[in-house]
Amino acid sequence: MPVISICSPKGGVGKTTLASNLSYIFSQSGTKVMAVDMDPQNALRLYFGVSLADEGGFIASLDSQAPWLNSALNVGRNLYVLPFGKSTYEMRRNLDQIFINEPDYLKTSQSAIFNAPDLLVIIDFPPGYSEALKAAACITDLYVIPLNADAASVSLLSQIKDGDLFENGESANKYCIVLNQVDNRVKINREIQDFARSNFQDKLAGTVHLDTSVTEAAALQVPISGFNPSSAAAFDIGMLARRLGTMLGFTVNEDTMIISQGQD
Amino acid sequence: MLKFLKLLGVLLIVIPVPVFTIITPMSHTDQYIFGLCMIGGCVLLNHLSQKHYISVALILITVVCSTRYMYFRLTQTLELDSLIETIFGYLLFAAEIYVYCILLLSFFQMSWSLRRKIVPLPEDTSKWPTVDVYVPTYNEPLSLVRDTVLAAQCIDYPKDKLKIYILDDGRRKEFATFATEAGVGYITRTDNAHAKAGNLNHAMQLTKGELIAIFDCDHISTRIFLQATVGAFIKDPRLALLQTPHHFYSPDPIERNLYLGRNIPTEGELFYGPVQRGNDNWNAAFFCGSCAVIRRAALNSIGGFAFETVTEDAHTALRLQRHGWNTAYLDKILAGGLATERLILHIIQRNRWGRGMIQIFRLDNPLLGRGLTLAQRLCYLSASMYFFFALPRVIFLTVPLFYLLFGISVVHGSAELLFAYALPHLFLSVYTSSRLNGRYRYSFWGEVYDILLSFPLVLPTLAVLFSPHKGKFNVTDKGGTVDKAYFDARAVRAHIICAGLLLFSMVFGFVKYLMPEYFDIQLGALLLNVAWATFNLSLLLAAICVARETPNLRKTQRLELKAPVLLYQQSGICSRSTLNDLSMTGCRVENSIDQDLLDDDPVTDVEIMSDFSSASIPVEMLHDAPGAKYLRFKFRDSDVDSHREIVRLLFSRADTWVAPPHEKDNVLKSYFTILACTYDSLTRNIRRNRALKKQRRKEEAARGEAA
Numbered sequence: 001m002p003v004i005s006i007c008s009p010k011g012g013v014g015k016t017t018l019a020s021n022l023s024y025i026f027s028q029s030g031t032k033v034m035a036v037d038m039d040p041q042n043a044l045r046l047y048f049g050v051s052l053a054d055e056g057g058f059i060a061s062l063d064s065q066a067p068w069l070n071s072a073l074n075v076g077r078n079l080y081v082l083p084f085g086k087s088t089y090e091m092r093r094n095l096d097q098i099f100i101n102e103p104d105y106l107k108t109s110q111s112a113i114f115n116a117p118d119l120l121v122i123i124d125f126p127p128g129y130s131e132a133l134k135a136a137a138c139i140t141d142l143y144v145i146p147l148n149a150d151a152a153s154v155s156l157l158s159q160i161k162d163g164d165l166f167e168n169g170e171s172a173n174k175y176c177i178v179l180n181q182v183d184n185r186v187k188i189n190r191e192i193q194d195f196a197r198s199n200f201q202d203k204l205a206g207t208v209h210l211d212t213s214v215t216e217a218a219a220l221q222v223p224i225s226g227f228n229p230s231s232a233a234a235f236d237i238g239m240l241a242r243r244l245g246t247m248l249g250f251t252v253n254e255d256t257m258i259i260s261q262g263q264d
Numbered sequence: 265m266l267k268f269l270k271l272l273g274v275l276l277i278v279i280p281v282p283v284f285t286i287i288t289p290m291s292h293t294d295q296y297i298f299g300l301c302m303i304g305g306c307v308l309l310n311h312l313s314q315k316h317y318i319s320v321a322l323i324l325i326t327v328v329c330s331t332r333y334m335y336f337r338l339t340q341t342l343e344l345d346s347l348i349e350t351i352f353g354y355l356l357f358a359a360e361i362y363v364y365c366i367l368l369l370s371f372f373q374m375s376w377s378l379r380r381k382i383v384p385l386p387e388d389t390s391k392w393p394t395v396d397v398y399v400p401t402y403n404e405p406l407s408l409v410r411d412t413v414l415a416a417q418c419i420d421y422p423k424d425k426l427k428i429y430i431l432d433d434g435r436r437k438e439f440a441t442f443a444t445e446a447g448v449g450y451i452t453r454t455d456n457a458h459a460k461a462g463n464l465n466h467a468m469q470l471t472k473g474e475l476i477a478i479f480d481c482d483h484i485s486t487r488i489f490l491q492a493t494v495g496a497f498i499k500d501p502r503l504a505l506l507q508t509p510h511h512f513y514s515p516d517p518i519e520r521n522l523y524l525g526r527n528i529p530t531e532g533e534l535f536y537g538p539v540q541r542g543n544d545n546w547n548a549a550f551f552c553g554s555c556a557v558i559r560r561a562a563l564n565s566i567g568g569f570a571f572e573t574v575t576e577d578a579h580t581a582l583r584l585q586r587h588g589w590n591t592a593y594l595d596k597i598l599a600g601g602l603a604t605e606r607l608i609l610h611i612i613q614r615n616r617w618g619r620g621m622i623q624i625f626r627l628d629n630p631l632l633g634r635g636l637t638l639a640q641r642l643c644y645l646s647a648s649m650y651f652f653f654a655l656p657r658v659i660f661l662t663v664p665l666f667y668l669l670f671g672i673s674v675v676h677g678s679a680e681l682l683f684a685y686a687l688p689h690l691f692l693s694v695y696t697s698s699r700l701n702g703r704y705r706y707s708f709w710g711e712v713y714d715i716l717l718s719f720p721l722v723l724p725t726l727a728v729l730f731s732p733h734k735g736k737f738n739v740t741d742k743g744g745t746v747d748k749a750y751f752d753a754r755a756v757r758a759h760i761i762c763a764g765l766l767l768f769s770m771v772f773g774f775v776k777y778l779m780p781e782y783f784d785i786q787l788g789a790l791l792l793n794v795a796w797a798t799f800n801l802s803l804l805l806a807a808i809c810v811a812r813e814t815p816n817l818r819k820t821q822r823l824e825l826k827a828p829v830l831l832y833q834q835s836g837i838c839s840r841s842t843l844n845d846l847s848m849t850g851c852r853v854e855n856s857i858d859q860d861l862l863d864d865d866p867v868t869d870v871e872i873m874s875d876f877s878s879a880s881i882p883v884e885m886l887h888d889a890p891g892a893k894y895l896r897f898k899f900r901d902s903d904v905d906s907h908r909e910i911v912r913l914l915f916s917r918a919d920t921w922v923a924p925p926h927e928k929d930n931v932l933k934s935y936f937t938i939l940a941c942t943y944d945s946l947t948r949n950i951r952r953n954r955a956l957k958k959q960r961r962k963e964e965a966a967r968g969e970a971a
Contacts, residue, residue: 184871185832185880187905212836230839230856232830 002141002248003114003121009156011127013146014180015039017214018237019124020047024223025241027079031120034072034113037084038136039126040092045083048075049221057085062094069112082113099135107139114139142248143175144205149182149192157196176205176247178240183210205247206240208233282324286332289340292681299688302329306692310699319700323371326692333689334364341676353674356663359656366653367693369646370539372639374700377541380594383495389422393497395490395557396473400431400463401481402456406438408482408602411848411915413448414908415484418916420491431467433459445904460553461576465568473560480554483510483601487916493557496592504562504589505581508555508596509536511921512603517610518713519603521810522941524948529926530603531713534705540593548643549593550581554601562589572627575620582628582644586635597921607810608755611720618651618721619728625649626732654725657718661762661804664797667789668769668776679788694931702929708803708938716807719758748815756811759804766801770794806938809945822847823914829853830871831895832880837861841895843872846914850883850898859890870897872913879909 006019016039023035037044042057050073058068072082098105106114114121123140125133145160147153160177177200183189196204211233217224224234290298306325309318337357344353385392397416401409409430416428429449432439433456443450453466464478475497479485493506510532515523519530543549551558553576562584563569570579581591604610630636630644666672675682698707728734753760773794776783827843831853841856851870871880883897899910914920 184830184878185869209830209838210836211838213838216837228837228839228858228861230841230858232838232840235840 003123003136003139004142004144004244004248005123005125005133005136005140006144006146007125007127007133008145008147009128009159010147010152013127013148014208014214015127015146016044016047016124017218018144018146018178018180018208018240019122020044021214021224021234021237022241022244023048023079023081023122024076025238026120026122026245027076029241030078032078032080032118033120033122034080034082036082036113036121036123038123038130038132040084040087041126042084042086044124045073045081046221047218048073048079048081050075050081050083054083055086057083057087059085059087059091059095062091062098067112068110072113096131099131103135104138106135141174142244144178144244145175146178146180146208149179149189149196149207151188151192154192154195157192157199176203176244178205179207181210182207205243206236208236208240282328282331285328286335289336292678292684295681295684296687299329299684302688303691303695306695310695319696320375322692322696322699323375326696327368327371329688329692330364330367333685334360336685337675341682343676344674346672349672349674352663352666352672353676355659356674359659362649362652362656366646366649369642369649371696371700373542373546373643373646374538375542376545377538378545378593379541380496380544380592382492382594382596383499385491385495386498389425391498392422392425393474393494394425394472395421395427395475395477395494396467396471397426397428397477397479398431398464398467399429399479399481400433400460400467401439402433402460402463404481406436406442409439410442410446410907411911412479412481412484413442413446414904414911415486415915416479417446417448417908418487418912419485419489420487421494426490427471427473429467429471431463433463442904446908458571459574459576461569461571461580464576465571468560468563468568475557476560476563477557478554479599480601483554483599484911484915485555485599486918486920487912488918489598490557492596492598493594496594497557497559500590500592502588502590503592504559504584505549505551505591506557507540507549507552507591507593508598509540510552510555511536511597511600513600513921514602514605516603517605517607517813518716518810520605521607521812521814522712522806522945524941524944526937526941527926528706528709528937529704531709533926534701534710537595537704538701541595543643543647544591544593546637546639546643547590548585548640549591550644550647551577551591553577555599559589562587565589573620573623574616575624578621578644578647579624579628582624582630585640585644586633588635600915600921606813607716607752611717611755614717615721615724618654618717618725621648621651622725622728623732626729651721651725652729653714654718654721657714658722661715661718661800662765664793664800665765665769667793668773668797669765671784673789679786679792683788683792698929698931698934703926706929706934706937707931708935711803712806712938715759715803716756716810719762720755750813752811752813756808759808763801763804763808766797766804770797770801773797802939802942805946806942809942812945812948814948825913827913828873830873830880831857831867832869832871833857833861833865834868835865837865844894846872846910848899848910848914850886850896852894852896855892855895857895862890867895867897872909874913879906879913881906881910 004022006015006022008015019035023033027033035044035048037057040059042055045054045057046052056071058071061068061071068082071085072080075081102109113119121139123136125136147156157177160175177196179193179196182193184193193207209232211224211231213224213228213231214233217227217231220227224231224237228234302325306322309322312318337360342353342357344350397419399409399412399416413428413430419426427449429451430439430443432450432452435452440450440452449471451467451470453463456462458465464476468476475494477490477493489508493508496506497503512530512532516530519528540549563580566580566583566587569576570583573579585591604613624630624644625648630641630648636644663674666674694707697705773790776785777787777790822845824845825843829841829843829851831839831841833839839857839861842854844852844854846852851872853870857867866885868882868885869880870883871878881902882900884900886896886898888894888896
């Protein structure tokens with residue numbers, strides 16, 4: 001089953017929000033989903049109702065060499081989350097070192113997660129470039145790059161278009177853009193959308209509207225649709241999930257969005 | 265030469281048949297039999313098939329019967345006894361000649377019509393000509409002009425080849441500001457010489473487009489306007505003008521005050537259907553001032569728009585055609601506008617058209633001068649002569665009065681014989697027109713329209729006929745509303761007097777019949793005149809009813825449109841829903857938001873999404889009961905961009921004005937519809953009052969029970 005890496009050169013563009021909501025939507029449609037947190041901020045788990053006090057994660061298992069899978073938590077039907085865990089600088093350096101020494105680490109040593117036949121993996125990366133991102137190159141089927149439709153993103157867009165974002169050249173074509181927190185009431189927002197649409201065409205997998213339902217829902221630790229069934233952002237992420245499914249070769253059922261066939 | 269001789273031979277054999285049919289005198293019994301045979305034959309033919317040659321046959325038979333009647337009138341009915349009878353007799357005969365001429369001309373115009381197809385533009389956009397869109401305005405409100413300009417901006421055409429200009433003869437600052445905001449050109453001048461024509465000519469000096477598209481400031485274009493029209497100019501380099509229909513989405517006074525919701529073709533549909541298509545067949549389609557594209561080179565060759573008459577449009581077309589340019593008419597509704605909203609304004613507008621067309625008749629008569637084919641001359645003659653209708657119409661209305669009140673008989677001979685001759689003429693001219701144009705104009709409605717204008721137009725048209733150089737351009741007010749019902753007696757004063765006289769004359773005729781010992785009457789003549797007066801009175805009453813202005817409160821068009829929308833609440837919550845309907849001033853949306861989310865957190869913006877664009881508009885939420893099925897919003901003043909998007913959604917679609925054709929006409933049914941319309945209009949207040957009383961009684965009863 002495929003691996004989706006959610007990464008972005010910029011922070012605060014909604015990577016974690018997208019990762020959690022996409023995981024939720026895919027799991028709802030019947031796919032077994034593992035949301036993996038590669039960000040030392042260790043925030044992803046909070047989106048799944050894991051309590052703030054629970055600070056366990058795979059980072060702690062590096063010393064004992066226990067499989068990461070043991071640290072995964074079941075947070076719903078078909079839905080698992082692998083928290084990063086509370087970490088020290090040493091632990092993080094250690095992790096980076098492993099990634100540098102063993103480029104195939106994720107694929108070989110953690111194959112129960114990253115090479116499992118019936119599991120969709122969605123990885124949430126820290127902003128910018130990281131060793132983890134490089135290590136995930138061999139397992140990633142699709143990079144999803146959320147960006148905001150603001151002026152700062154314009155330069156990034158052209159950078160991405162030049163394939164400059166990833167060191168690994170072959171991954172350059174396996175990406176798509178998501179414009180997040182779009183507000184059509186703002187003229188520059190509309191213009192950047194037009195720009196992205198004409199420059200990226202198919203590579204623009206979707207736009208997600210600015211909608212405080214998302215943050216409200218996160219604060220209440222409920223899915224967005226639980227807070228506001230008509231939420232525009234929830235609808236947009238649903239559309240995005242469907243589009244990603246198609247990009248990855250899923251057959252997506254129009255009504256129920258059940259993914260009936262995995263990637264070969 | 266041989267061909268010519270053959271043709272001559274055929275004509276020599278064929279021509280005597282109708283000629284003898286026309287001139288052979290008959291007794292009234294024989295004439296009845298002849299007339300009924302002709303009528304029966306035509307009815308039979310009409311039901312036989314809808315083929316065009318059958319229509320031509322019907323036209324020929326009608327022309328023969330009408331000519332026979334006219335010949336009879338000329339040879340047997342003009343030997344009148346006294347001077348006064350002679351004067352009125354010849355007046356009536358002149359009016360009949362006019363109607364006969366118009367009948368022949370209109371048959372000629374409409375017997376072959378050209379249904380032009382859209383000429384597609386070439387794939388290569390570099391071959392497309394540059395286009396200037398002119399929106400001339402003088403005193404109309406910005407709210408009206410704004411939509412027209414924004415819609416013009418939504419026209420599909422390469423941006424670098426399309427320039428839009430507001431031609432403001434009112435020199436208003438807010439128009440200049442708006443033009444800058446919207447990104448269109450603004451042209452004004454120091455004087456208002458030559459009114460609209462002068463305004464257009466002035467703008468032509470300042471712009472460079474190869475083609476000029478003109479929209480009156482209330483004509484909102486669809487996005488395909490240029491895609492549908494420009495191709496013809498590339499195909500035919502001698503094409504000077506392409507006219508498209510004027511379509512009105514607001515009801516005209518006749519429609520609003522007399523149709524009362526019935527599905528009857530409006531006044532313009534005949535002209536913007538069979539008439540212009542027929543003109544086009546003879547390369548004589550003419551310019552109607554708006555919703556048209558004109559070639560600049562052609563205009564330059566005639567020195568710009570004609571400004572000598574108050575109908576610069578038709579005159580410009582005539583002049584273009586004299587210089588050998590072609591014109592075309594495309595019968596596809598590509599723009600929608602506002603009709604004149606009150607009867608008095610309708611009369612003022614027609615007053616100008618009438619004076620202008622008669623000016624053309626006098627100053628640049630299409631029969632004279634160089635450069636036109638015979639067919640073109642006849643088509644333009646028909647148009648310029650049409651507005652002479654006022655005086656003949658008044659004569660027909662009042663003639664029965666002469667006999668019934670004063671015993672003056674204006675036609676020599678027996679009433680029976682006259683009727684025998686008139687019957688096939690009258691019946692067939694109505695019947696054949698109904699076959700030809702029945703979907704565009706129902707029988708006798710033309711008479712109602714003409715009667716409505718007849719009295720007010722007699723003097724102005726006659727004045728122009730004798731001094732054609734006088735005449736001022738007046739601008740038709742548009743965009744207003746009629747706020748409350750009232751009767752505009754000023755507009756129909758003469759009609760009311762005439763109706764009163766007709767009624768009195770009918771009673772007087774009846775008295776004469778009851779007292780044969782005092783009055784010398786002929787029963788046939790009396791019956792004929794009473795019947796004529798009754799018919800006149802019925803149409804006159806219908807025309808008078810148009811003056812009963814009904815309120816017309818809705819200013820803009822409301823469109824049912826299902827489209828996804830986003831609702832932005834004050835707190836930043838953004839929800840999806842579905843649009844239900846939309847107008848320029850507001851919209852209605854399905855209520856999709858949980859009530860507890862809506863409390864104290866009103867929707868502040870609505871974004872309407874469509875395939876090609878999306879627009880967010882600041883709104884004011886109108887308060888309904890919690891949990892209502894729809895949320896209603898009133899648009900606040902928004903920026904030009906979102907306003908343009910509303911215009912695009914509302915008016916820009918290619919199929920905005922597509923409507924199914926009207927049902928076929930039925931001569932008798934149509935007459936009874938006119939009676940029914942009149943009856944409904946006259947009794948409207950009574951019925952409304954009754955309904956109100958009933959409701960009040962019900963409410964009182966309910967209140968009583970509650971107490």
